[in-house]
Amino acid sequence: MADVVTRFAPSPTGHLHIGGARTAIFSWLLARHYGGRFHLRIEDTDLLRSKKEYTDSILASMRWLGLDWDDDLTYQTERTDLYNSYVDKLLESGHAYWCSCTPEEVEAMRERARAQGLKPRYDGHCRELGLGPGEGRCVRLKAPRTGKIVFDDMVKGRIAVDASELDDMVLRRADGMPTYNMAVVVDDHEMGVTHVIRGDDHVSNTPRQILIYEALGLPVPRFGHVPMILGPDRQKLSKRHGARAVVEYQRDGLLPQALVSYLARLGWSHGDQELFSMEELIHFFDGKNLNPAAAAFDPAKLEWCNARFLRDLPLNQLVEMVEPFAKEAGLWERLGPDPYGRLTPLCIMFRERASNLATLAESFRPLLVGASELIYNIKDANKHFTGQGKTHLAALSAVFSKVEPFDAGNIEAALNAYVADNGLKFKEVAPPLRTALMGFMGGSHLNEIMAFLGKPETLARLARAQDYTPPAGDA
């Protein structure tokens, strides 16, 4: 398949949503798989709803996901003359005509059709009137009245629509601006697009666009209509389903490669493989094996997917990525003069206990606050800071104070010796120690925690725990 050219054409009327993101991913992958080109076109002709900030946001999300584009961006608002030159061609060749009907008159036609149980549509009132530019308001396509429009969709297979189902669509509005279908055809042709990958809400536009291609005598590209993404309840994705925009997932601490892998796997498959690197996606994604049915978005699986990528990420990259989240959590200042040197052991200790960057950063907190600021889980403290527990803590304080250097290996040896020398079991000593260190029964290996904390802080925490008294009135 030579010279594959695809595109992604968002309207800057909102942030990039996961549905759009997946469409972009498929389109991008197809181009990259075949060594072709991928273009980005901003469909900003809806002047009322289009906003520059949304264009910026969409671009930022594309970059974050790792979807680069070839050549400059195309903005539809800058191409009005181009579109009109094509409309003029159609007028000259007799494939289009001027229409003087007002929107109100057309609406009345639709109403009449609906009343008769027919499909609401324009009735071709001005089709044979031969109106000139001065007499017309908008320009309509003189669409064929009979025959079938057939195309072979990359995901849905053969789709056929009867020409009689379509009416004479408007190509140029009364204000001189092209309509969506006209602009899309001109743009896709001008940009040399060979494969139009888009959302499945466009299937019914496709026969109309094919009519324009044919009227213009242009080659018709291949189409691939990818289904929508549904919410976890299989209803249309909406606000009540939580995060929908890519930026929200970014802010929540998702890894871009995890989102891409998950989204690619939604509606596409490569055997039983669940996780894909970008390289694997490019290698395997050939535009086949796309599922024609809509897929429900599953946050639980996304989280699992993210946790997997989090674990396998090279440590230096992980440290880099967790930095903004540590700052956001207000923990950055607490890392001291060598923040990266401190972040590294924290990431090693907690990465497999977190499912995203935000929870990972938050899990550092107990090790970064001072002994007096450590928040105790009341249940754990009451259960483990008992007479026996405090006895162990007192003895361990003495033991640890002699450990030098205070590193993980020596600490572990000292701890094991204490347990063995006193004929104890490790699990008798560990719970009070862990609770004293972490504030609750959780976290990484005890010796690593203590090594990270350092001797003074470790001893301070053991001391504080020995002074613990259950809150009054607590049952």
Added chain:
RNA sequence: GUCACCAUCGUCUAUCCGGUUAGGACGGCGGCCUCUCAAGCCGCUAAGACGGGUUCAAAUCCCGUUGGUGACGCCA
């Protein structure tokens, strides 16, 4: 209403130009491991919407029904 599209475990999917105990993954449940929480490992759970055909044989092909989605704009 009309037209188009869709239909395998709760979810994502494999199998689908016919023949399988319908496979994997997430989740859930149980177990192992273990100082905790995770992770990891093991096991269990659970599906061809329904009805007709065609055929020796249908999840797979055909028709219908039901259900879902989209479209029917001088929005994109």
